[in-house]
Amino acid sequence: MALTPQWLDELRMRTTLSAVISRTVRLTKAGREFKACCPFHNEKTPSFYVNDEKGFYHCFGCEAHGDAIRWLTDQRGMPFMDAVKELAAEAGMEVPAPDPRAAERAEKRASLHDVTAAAQQWFVDKLASSEGAEARSYLKRRGFSDAVVREFGFGFAPAERQALAAALPFEESMLVESGMRIEVEGKDPYDRFRNRLMLPIQDTRGRVIAFGGRILDADAHGPKYLNSPDTPLFDKGRTLYNLHRAAPAARQSGRIVVVEGYMDAIALANAGIAEAVAPLGTALTENQIELLWRQVECPLLCFDGDNAGRRAAMRAITRALPLLGQNRSFAIVQMPKGLDPDDLIKNQGVEAFELLLAQPTKLIDFLWEFELQAKPLNTPEEKAGLKSRLLEHTSKIEDSLVRALYRREYNQRFDELVFGKRDRSNASFGKVIESGDRFQQKKAFDEVHWKARADHLYRRLGAAIVMGMILHPKYIRIYGSEFEGQRLKAYDPRIDILLESAEYDRDFSQEYLADVLVKRGRRMPETFEWDDLNFPFTMWPQDDEEAHQSFRKAVTLYTRMPLVDDALRKATAEAGKDLTDGNWGEQQRLLAYAMQLREELLTMMAA
Structure with missing residues (x-):
């Protein structure tokens, strides 16, 4: 069957998870969630929770976790397609007809997974060899523990243009399609990643789908960081680095931290903060924002404490504004100027960073402060410009209640700023x-x-x-x-x-x-x-x-x-x-x- 990720997402959205689970498990309302004794292991105190808004169940005792499809396959033992058909019938959706081309694409993706998995093992082996000495030295200078190096799968790509192709037993076309090689008309193909510290990018199931490479020679040409291109396996706008590790940690801590790059996420993991993710070279997309809200209601945006970091935060907020709603917002962790998370932790300790995480700036306050500092406010025209910019932001919010509350709050703040605080006493x-x-x-x-x-x-x-x-x-x-x-x-x-x-x-x-x-x-x-x-x-x-x-x-x-x-x-x-x-x-x-x-x-x- 040609079941695309988009079709499966629509099926999950149309399915009320608690209604499916309550057929076989007695659920009790607990705030916005439901709870029960876990059906996957014996327990006397409920640790099994069902969240309809986020579309998943989770047990804090045995770590069982999944959606409606996973529930039917794991708890009721149904084959995957039977589970999909049952949920689709209840949701009023038609299961797509068999598509030979889709089956062929799925088979190709499976083959490409073999390519990326083999490439990952080769990079790891090269890091451990004499060729990887400089990369190992860099990791040591960064203070990454051996456990973190192994957990995150660091590797090394040699400088030779044909090294990977000679080492892996795959056709040239597969190496190109997986993003491992670059094909240029009129020239021989060559390895995309050369003389770089390598890092695997994994999907939510932990499978290697792409790579990121950091340059080691400061004088070499090319970008400091280089990521795989979009491939049949990898869509950078739909992927958050480290989500497969951060999601379980986020369910325990109730927070998820979004940092600028994957090295920041690894630095936080090295310091014991496991619930950190990063976009992959672009501003947060709508799909990535939805992925974050599936984990927690208010993700923390943590960007560098400079103008570039503030602009990056604003780009993310601009994308998020139309999607805001009840229990769907962001908070911003503002780093000290000139420091990134790794710098702060090394200079002041992880406690200093935890303190920042505990006192984030609300999205509504960050927008106000950003626009307040954007331009001078010396003339009536400049003050009118401030209000215009604020109202332009609020107009993008599609939820009518949230939009009205933002507009009202900014109107009150503007009036107090320009005309003085309103006296609401009996006077x-x-x-x-x-x-x-x-x-x-x-x-x-x-x-x-x-x-x-x-x-x-x-x-x-x-x-x-x-x-x-x-x-x-x-x-x-x-x-x-x-x-x-x-x-x-x-x-x-x-x-x-x-x-x-x-x-x-x-x-x-x-x-x-x-x-x-x-x-x-x-x-x-x-x-x-x-x-x-x-x-x-x-x-x-x-x-x-x-x-x-x-x-x-x-x-x-x-x-x-x-x-x-x-x-x-x-x-x-x-x-x-x-x-x-x-x-x-x-x-x-x-x-x-x-x-x-x-x-x-x-x-x-x-x-």
Whole structure:
């Protein structure tokens, strides 16, 4: 069968792993995961966990690990194709028909694995020979232990152009296709890697699929590091160096560290930090980012502490922004200027590096700091440029809730930077001014300022309530009667249609509501219309208890605030005519209550 990696990934995405496993194992909910006693070994305390978001199970006792296909083959003993067919039928996917060409390609890949495996053994043997003395000396200077040299499979490629071809019993075409040799028209083929310290690049199953080579002669021509080209075995945009070792370690530690190059990853392993991976000569790709999120929710990007390192981090973040979502983010470990992880560990010890890992910069903060330092902020135009760059970043985030939260956070930071920190105390609405006659000394607020501020907040609250009823139609039926005589129509003329629709006995869904609005010459709102309203029930379109509670509170505030304001105006007028202790006390009580309601509203908008 022609089962491509893309097709198998789609099958895994459409399969709910916990549903498959729960047919034979009793699972218990544990946060965002499920747990059980491991079915692969005897135990009394559950150490077997199932994570639907990441699509794998893992036992911390016996290290059993896999996806839905692996579960059916290992736990139920099904042949691979039978497992695939069963999952595909449940997922509504059609298994691809047999493809002779695909079978031929698979056979070729298997043959190419033989080539890379043989090349790896030859490089290792050469490192141990007299020819590898300089490479061994380099590894010793780097401080790599013998165990790390063996574990990571270091080798050596001699300087001769035809050495590898003469040593390996494979056809020239296979050596070229595997990336081991270079074929140039009109010239004899020659070995790609010459006089280099060699390092195997492995897939998630630990098979050698490509190589990286570091130059040993500082005066020699060519790049310092040279990687294999893309081949039928190796796609550098879909491969993370050291992932097959780092993934089990990441499941234990709950973190994964992304460094700039494979020598950095090995240096960390040499220092006891096993959960480090590296891209292969390019910025992180979308596929590599998804690989990282399958391991942990917030990978750590650790790049060198110079401008090039910061730019590398920004390239990775730019790729990640459209993909951000709940439990899918990054944090940035900022190295001291001029140091890479290996330098820091050698100079200050692994404890210094662990301290950096424990205090990473959040992605939202790194973006802010990067743009804040990118250009001067001396003129209004330059300050406007800062806000424009920040909003350009947030516009790339496809998740509407995450995008709204980023936009709101950057708007608040920008306002505080440019206009000063906003005072959210009760003084925002007015305070007692101790001057003038007895009434002026005890008057609690500036009426002009109070009215402007109150009207602004009340309009935003009204607009949010209308949007909340459109996003959550069931609220219309529950709370519609609360708005008779209210002024919501001034904020959104759709309110009349919403309230009228609630009178009919039918399945009151968004689809029905959209149909009613269209028939009445209106439309459903676009995402941007509620992005900046900053209320939980508009920022979180899913209908859950948190959204419902916040909407209920919004309705209470909306109906109560005008009543309290009217009573306050009357009490203030009465105190102006005849300022007795009773009038003064009532006016102050209503003033405190009015300010409390507005403070609750501000808190709600900031939640």
